[in-house]
Amino acid sequence: MPQTIRAAVCRAFGEPMRIEDVTLADPGPDEVLVAVKACAICHSDITYADGGWGGDLPLVLGHEAAGLVEAVGDNVSHVRPGDTVVVTLIRACGACHYCSAGRDYLCETVFDLDRRSPLTDASGAPLGHGLRTGAFAEKLVVEKSQLARVDPAIPFESASLLACGAITGVGAVTNTAKMPRGAHAAVIGCGGVGLNAVQGARIAGAASIIAIDLSREKLDAAERLGATATIDPIHEDAVDKVLAATGGRGADFVFVASGAPAALESAASYVGKAGTVVIVGMPHSDVTIGYNPSNVASWGQRILGSKMGSACVCRDVPHLAGLYGDGVLQLDWLVTARYTLDQINEAIAATRAGQGLRNVIVF
Ligand SMILES: [Zn+2]
Ligand SMILES: [Zn+2]
Known part of the structure; x- marks a missing residue:
């Protein structure tokens, strides 16, 4: 009935x-x-x-x-x-x-x-x-x-x-990126999905996990879940801090767990040579961003989409x-x-x- x-x-x-x-x-x-x-x-x-x-x-x-x-x-x-x-x-x-x-x-x-x-x-x-x-x-x-x-x-x-939140965040690291142990990971946007990407990076054995968010509360939560560095990009030089945390090379994997165009665009400045940007958040369908294809090609980088981890x-x-x-x-x-x-x-x-x-x- x-x-x-x-x-x-x-x-x-x-x-x-x-x-x-x-x-x-x-x-x-x-x-x-x-x-x-x-x-x-x-x-x-x-x-x-x-x-x-x-x-x-x-x-x-x-x-x-x-x-x-x-x-x-x-x-x-x-x-x-x-x-x-x-x-x-x-x-x-x-x-x-x-x-x-x-x-x-x-x-x-x-x-x-x-x-x-x-x-x-x-x-x-x-x-x-x-x-x-x-x-x-x-x-x-x-x-x-x-x-x-x-x-x-x-x-x-x-x-x-x-x-x-958990399957999307953890799965972005383990299923989509298949991130190897010892990689330098950065997570942009530490909401329900991003915090789980931080946990996923810890579980996968990341050498460093850099959490990037505008909220101190979310950055504190990211630290509790295994982030080894946190960045508030409004008040800190995020690129300098990512380079400092990765031996000057940039992140091997950048997980973008935000749909904000500025967050999506910033990923390119944190990722190193042979690095991978993983798009995890779901922006509005009319959002487009710019990137430099010459850098992507000459540095052997990858851009991956991750749906539901x-x-x-x-x-x-x-x-x-x-x-x-x-x-x-x-x-x-x-x-x-x-x-x-x-x-x-x-x-x-x-x-x-x-x-x-x-x-x-x-x-
Ligand atoms: Zn959802
Ligand atoms: Zn089917």
């Missing part, structure tokens, strides 16, 4: 979300119904809600979630009702050209849920399934590939970070949950504020203002 649940509905770009009673369809044979327990606010939700990527409205956003499985379709065997799960936006068939190459995040299969959203509003009009998840709601329905079971000992708020949900979520269980991956204290669904616009305003490390809606 379709259920009536409460959800935060985005009806106009740039306007506050509204809490409404909406109808959630039953899960199909390859789908899973999850009671949402925590959903972190990610900058991607905000960019979408601001109209930065275009797209259709109205819809329910929220894609960084953890919860309890409530019901599964007939073809679902990897999770059962009662399981604690992390819910991601990566929907993968396992068989297409990209999935076959391990690039699940680029899966080209069109699923039932891509054709029809499981959500309708009180008048029966369709509501979009934002970022393929719709987790700013008491419950959600997703395709079976979008979730992974985790140890129920992980607090839901911490587990929710595994869905996006090049993650495979069924491999990376359990792996990172294991690192959390071993005390290697920090998540708990990255959750700096909790809000109810009714307070979602406050949570978004705080995230937009750069307050806190990760703001989480708890149910």
Whole structure:
């Protein structure tokens, strides 16, 4: 039976979300119904809600979630009702050209849920399934590939970070860049994703990790996670400091975990010869930046795009949950504020203002 649940509905770009009673369809044979327990606010939700990527409205956003499985379709065997799960936006068939190459995040299969959203509003009009998840709601329905079971000992708020911030940040280092031990890493933008890139660099055995951000709070958090140098580029000479921290050579890997054009552009001045710039943050779709192709060619540099940490949900979520269980991956204290669904616009305003490390809606 379709259920009536409460959800935060985005009806106009740039306007506050509204809490409404909406109808959630039953899960199909390859789908899973999850009671949402925590959903972190990610900058991607905000960019979408601001109209930065275009797209259709109205819809329910929220894609960084953890919860309890409530019901599964007939073809679902990897999770059962009662399981604690992390819910991601990566929907993968396992068989297409990209999935076959391990690039699940680029899966080209069109699923039932891509054709029809499981959500309708009180008048029966369709509501979009934002970022393929719709987790700013008491419950959600997703395709079976979008979730992974985790140890129920992980607090839901911490587990929710595994869905996006952690797999995106750590995965940029380990999956996309395949950064070798002993490299000099720099991370520009130390929000929920960038801090996880700092952790990823530490886990990968970086020789040095230079954290670059405008916020002292975020730089302090980066130090706690393993950054060996921090730079506030407004008040310090960032290029000098990067050179000093890397024996005068520049960084081997620069991870840009910010969508700000100035941050994206600055990466070229920190990266050394044979160095790699990894674009991790998702700028608005109209942003372009300039770079010097002659330097890139003559210095043998690379520019890589990293979508969702090049993650495979069924491999990376359990792996990172294991690192959390071993005390290697920090998540708990990255959750700096909790809000109810009714307070979602406050949570978004705080995230937009750069307050806190990760703001989480708890149910
Ligand atoms: Zn996200
Ligand atoms: Zn596929």
